[in-house]
Amino acid sequence: MGYSIFQNTMVDMTYPQIEEEIKKGACALLPISVVEEHGPHLCTGTDIYLTQAVCGKVKQRLNAMGKPVLIAPPFYWGINSITDSFVGSFTISAETMEALLLDILENLKKWGIHKIFMLNFHGDYVHIRKIAEIAKKAYIERKTEAYFINSKSTFMQFGITEEVPYLLNVPLNQNLLSSMCGDSIDIHAGAAETSWMMLDYEELADPDIAKQLKATNLSMDDLRIWLHGGNSAKEITPSGYCGNPANIDLDAIQRIEKETSEAFASYIYKVL
Template structure:
């Protein structure tokens, strides 16, 4: 069990510790997420806590390959477009998120870090665009290797080839981790399983077990993605099958996903 999303990050270090990592040309991982509702059973910090879990696992895998790795403070003031109508979803403007993230990347560059990788656990389109644009600007303006780990299957939807220097394409998942008929879009069985595994005190398990599956009709997907009539689409603010969380092998899922991210990062180190 983890007790804080600041565990093993710069937040808990002295400045001299960070200087030591910079002198060793360490790779930097930035956990990326938002603060938003995740149904009546999960905490608002689900995405950023998950990104932190990913970064801890990626750090371990990269260190096993001989790399020095440090985790930056979690970036959680991202864009909540799809859930913006719910209490608890902080609605940060895209331009604000982009500018803040660029300033963080600029600070890391000033500290002496030249290989910086973003690891995200929030799927909002505007959120992803804000990250991509910030990393692109950092790559071009700061002359550093600022690279965002982005799922390969999503690249065509955003008009990217995967060869962009500011993107690390993550290979497709090949394992099956969920038996649910209604897949996890938001606050479903996989997200619930991850938080329950690493932050069990932040899951209302009795509530999760009581929730029926909620799915979207194909013609409603865009409404959800772009924040239209979302309470009509999911009155409790989740899409998926939270009650199935005990059937999900959270450790295997995290290990597989972070292995693929680690592989993508290694391919982009300069």
């Protein structure tokens, strides 16, 4: 159970323990990602494992600042519009995802959790846009204090530029990530995700296979085709990764994880 995504979440707590945290004014972190192929060297749960790991680090930092925190059960039935032609990439409809997440948010609100922060480390455009839409519907229509927190660069990359209370744009230092990935396009099961899984879930990554994989070196034209998903994406990256998995750098990814967790925790603390 050393790598359970339920570790440190409400799933491993009794209901009186949950009630006690709510009485103390606990907010909730809701990890949202997917189960998706990540090449021949990483498990299909990579995105949700890493999202839950960051939630755990954010909780530690908020606790140290005197804020009680609950981590909701990880939500991993999201949208894979790019890798959907690969075995292991589960995807659900946008309507199903919205209905499920709104119900989950409603449960947390009903129990007395007044602020809920949704975290996601799955880079699919359709998936990210849907979370933003869900946050808007929950906040405006259902009067639920649900927030989607993400890096400012990610929001901007996907055209999400609204200055609204339910979207929390966190500025992050991109220099470390750039130094790890270099000039090549490294966005799926490449250097960053491989290093991150080796750091936090070593049992679920195979460095021997990763070190034998060649960098994909996609051009911008290749990337545009890849982003269309389906068989076109599979033809561009037939082995299911985009980047350079062999470039494992545990020191760099540890600094990235630390900076990301601290930045997210600080931003949430301001909202609280």
